[in-house]
Amino acid sequence: MNLSLWVGLWLLFVPIISWASFSPPPKPFVVVIDAGHGGKDPGNRGNGYYEKKIALNIALELGKRLAKEKNLRIIYTRKTDVFVDLIERANIANKADADLFISIHCDAHSSQAYGAGTFVLGLHANQRNFEIAKKENSVIFFEENYEQNYDGFDPNNPESVIGLTLMQETYLDQSIAAADAIQKRFVKNLKRKNRTVKQAGFIVLKYTYMPSVLIETGFLTNTKEGAFLNSKKGQDDMAKAIADAIIDYKKNLALTVAEDLQTETDVPSVNKAEERMSSSSVDFRVQIAASQKQVGHQSYNWKGLKGVYSEKQGKVYRYFYGNTTRYSTAKEYLDTAKGKGYSSAFIVAYKNGKKIPLEEAIQ
Ligand SMILES: [Zn+2]
Incomplete structure (x- = not known):
């Protein structure tokens, strides 16, 4: 067989073979895991613990668990004890074109309050939610150019938060679905007190272009919960619950897409014509x-x-x-x-x- 004929046949068959046997690999589901605080910013120091350490341990363990999943890619905003600007955390997620952004924190309160809470960006419904966001947002004071970077945002002013909420609007429904999945797992896996999904003006959630959730894994100030979160077992349990929830969320997302496709193909042609006319x-x-x-x-x-x-x-x-x-x-x-x-x-x-x-x- 001469060479050009061979090449011709090859060109004819290769596309057929590859089309039949290899479909392109699906785009991986990208999760950005954001351990709150770090470096010069310790986070809250309830009972002498370090929020930044606990958040990082949970984040790394969560990543390890998710890495075992097929078709899922993990990106961390930090893997060590370093300070990262809030805006940079969002930039990392946006550059990666991530499908989900998860920010991990621990709460603190002057009472013995306890329980895990999950937040999406929005207007805080009450003073308590505003206080939580204010505390987490105040880390921007550690940053050098916070006034320029956050469009003059003032963490101490409740009004300032209102302007925050709209960027995330497109992803609100999905953010709530992800937060809900996490909250359900905290209750189901760990029998944690359900502090439910709430909205508040967290600046780290404002600048991401994807469904985004902030988790307050529990109160370091609570004697029992603080010890639990500071323990290896507590951190592993929390990471497992969050990992299970992300897998639940991803599965449900796939189902929703499939259902949408289903209804689209079910539409009789006459309806399509009517749709065009109107x-x-x-x-x-x-x-x-x-x-x-x-x-x-x-x-x-x-x-x-x-x-x-x-x-x-x-x-x-x-x-x-x-x-x-x-x-x-x-x-x-x-x-x-x-x-x-x-x-x-x-x-x-x-x-x-x-x-x-x-x-x-x-x-
Ligand atoms: Zn925090």
């Missing part, structure tokens, strides 16, 4: 906030913005301003909202009452 019914709105808390629509609740309306989706209320079929008008609404102080407001598109990607709507 494709003109796209409307644009400016989303200014999202919260698990219901907030009245009166303008005094919204920095003087009139005509704010909301929609409840799942457990979350989304707050909108303006409604128009023209993208150019939506941009004017956006300018108005920003002018009132909603600096991270953004335009969303809806078609037949369902949220669709903005790029699709503009086309």
Whole structure:
């Protein structure tokens, strides 16, 4: 067989063979594990323990357990006792295009409070949640350029937190699902007191572009819980519960995607035609906030913005301003909202009452 014929046949068959026997490896599920504090920032020192050490031990053990899973990649924001800026922790996760960001901490309180809590970014519903976020956020004072890096954010000012919440909006539902999975495992595996999933303005969660969760693994200030968290067994148990939860979350995520695909293929063609015909019914709105808390629509609740309306989706209320079929008008609404102080407001598109990607709507 001459060479060119051989090459020709090879070129003909190789794609068929490889198509038939090797599908491309699926993109790994990337988890960024963030051990809170480190280096010059010890974290809380309840009962003389070091939050930074406990958080790191749990983080490393969690990574070790997850590394055994197929198709899962682990990235740490720190693996040793070093100080890392909060913004840098988010940058590491964003650069890795991670699927999940998990920040690990320990709580402290002047009482004998105990229990594990899991947080997603949002408006704090009460003073206690604000205090937890304030404590964790105050680590930015260890950083050199915190005023520039965090857009003038002031951890001590409850109002300052409001502007934080919108970046994570896109991932809120998934963040809550991940947090919920973690909380369930704490209760199921470890019979820990369920402090439930809560929202608060944690700055480390603001700058990530993926579902993000902060875990307060327990109170170092509580005599029993502090000793548990400072022990090898306690740290291993916590790491195992979190690892199990991440695997639960990943599995459920795969199921949801499969269900979506299922319904899509089930749609009869006539419905598809109807859908195409009504494709003109796209409307644009400016989303200014999202919260698990219901907030009245009166303008005094919204920095003087009139005509704010909301929609409840799942457990979350989304707050909108303006409604128009023209993208150019939506941009004017956006300018108005920003002018009132909603600096991270953004335009969303809806078609037949369902949220669709903005790029699709503009086309
Ligand atoms: Zn902490």
